[in-house]
Amino acid sequence: MSHYTTWEKNMQAPQNAGAAGELSVFLDDRSATGRVRPWREKKIANELLAIAYDSVNPDKAARLRGCGSYLSFAVQPDGEKRLVGMESCRVRLCPLCAWRRSLKVYANTMAILDYMDKHGEYAYIFLTLTMKNCASSDLSNALDSILSAWGRLRKREEFSQAVKGWYRGLEVTHNKNPLSQDYDTYHPHLHCLIAVNPSYFTGRTYLSQARWTQLWKDVLRVDYTPIVDVRRVKGNRAADVAEAAKYAAKEADYIIPDDWDLTLETVETLDAAFDHRRFVAYGLAMLEAKRALALDDEETGDLVNIDGEPEISADSRVVTYYWYTGYRQYCIGDMM
Numbered sequence: 001m002s003h004y005t006t007w008e009k010n011m012q013a014p015q016n017a018g019a020a021g022e023l024s025v026f027l028d029d030r031s032a033t034g035r036v037r038p039w040r041e042k043k044i045a046n047e048l049l050a051i052a053y054d055s056v057n058p059d060k061a062a063r064l065r066g067c068g069s070y071l072s073f074a075v076q077p078d079g080e081k082r083l084v085g086m087e088s089c090r091v092r093l094c095p096l097c098a099w100r101r102s103l104k105v106y107a108n109t110m111a112i113l114d115y116m117d118k119h120g121e122y123a124y125i126f127l128t129l130t131m132k133n134c135a136s137s138d139l140s141n142a143l144d145s146i147l148s149a150w151g152r153l154r155k156r157e158e159f160s161q162a163v164k165g166w167y168r169g170l171e172v173t174h175n176k177n178p179l180s181q182d183y184d185t186y187h188p189h190l191h192c193l194i195a196v197n198p199s200y201f202t203g204r205t206y207l208s209q210a211r212w213t214q215l216w217k218d219v220l221r222v223d224y225t226p227i228v229d230v231r232r233v234k235g236n237r238a239a240d241v242a243e244a245a246k247y248a249a250k251e252a253d254y255i256i257p258d259d260w261d262l263t264l265e266t267v268e269t270l271d272a273a274f275d276h277r278r279f280v281a282y283g284l285a286m287l288e289a290k291r292a293l294a295l296d297d298e299e300t301g302d303l304v305n306i307d308g309e310p311e312i313s314a315d316s317r318v319v320t321y322y323w324y325t326g327y328r329q330y331c332i333g334d335m336m
Helices: 003-010 022-024 040-055 057-067 095-119 136-154 157-162 196-201 209-220 238-244 260-274 285-293
Strands: 070-073 080-086 121-130 163-174 186-194 227-234 282-283 316-325 329-334
Touching: 022 227, 040 057, 040 095, 040 329, 080 316, 095 157, 095 238, 121 136, 121 196, 121 238, 136 157, 136 163, 136 186, 136 209, 136 260, 157 163, 157 186, 157 209, 163 285, 186 196, 186 238, 186 285, 209 227, 285 329
Parallel strands: none
Antiparallel strands: 070 080, 070 316, 121 186, 121 227, 163 186, 163 282, 316 329
16 A cells, blocks of 8 residues: 555544534634635645655655644634744745745735835836746756846846836746646746836836847747736735745645656656745845845745734733644644
């Protein structure tokens, strides 16, 4: 019996332990808007990933299993929770760590934009820069190419004249559709938030979508026309920041329970290609704002304390939940 089959069998245990009156022992952590935070779903995905890493990298598999094994919260009198302790493995593909990291990127970027609003006048554009899909064997080289192209773009005079600040995040998606001609290929692309002067859209430094596309083609050094999407950020910019702060790779792209061979192949490919890379970066006025605010690093910083979460009141109490694989739940204390 395989490790995955054993895990799947164990997961058939009932989700509710004990009598109905004991349901409160299960973790119920919600955002200020009432949305349930996905601790349970992320930990289940984390366990599946650990099984894949048993074959890919046993050391990382061990770290994954320890990740999120407990969660400590400061619970306010009104029941609101603030995370104050957890084990983090920092494996790049870990669903728990990736989720926490994306929250940190979002919080940092929103803080940077708020700071810039107070110290200047800016408008923003959301820019997506792509390249052709590539095979697994070419993914590392493709990531080198797209990041090098971004470096060359920043040195172009038109970019320097128009752009006052920037954020860029690298994302890789995986085509799992067996009916697609691009099946089992990878699509690297950059999500960029660009600060410009308010007069940019009517001034001489304005770059049309066609011009952005030509610039990107030139610096990418390809013989095809890559897809480039550019749009003005209007109104509530939180959605655009959330889009820019997405994971480096979606867990559904590499945890594929219906095709475990493809899961192992994909995890091995992404693990090798992502190793020792920086996926998030800021520049110009956005980097200056980040330094002025002394914000924690998104890639290597604390994944427990995420700015924007509720403050801890003096009369809060600390409650710790532990993960139980059989129940597929976080439960208070020792339920065994």
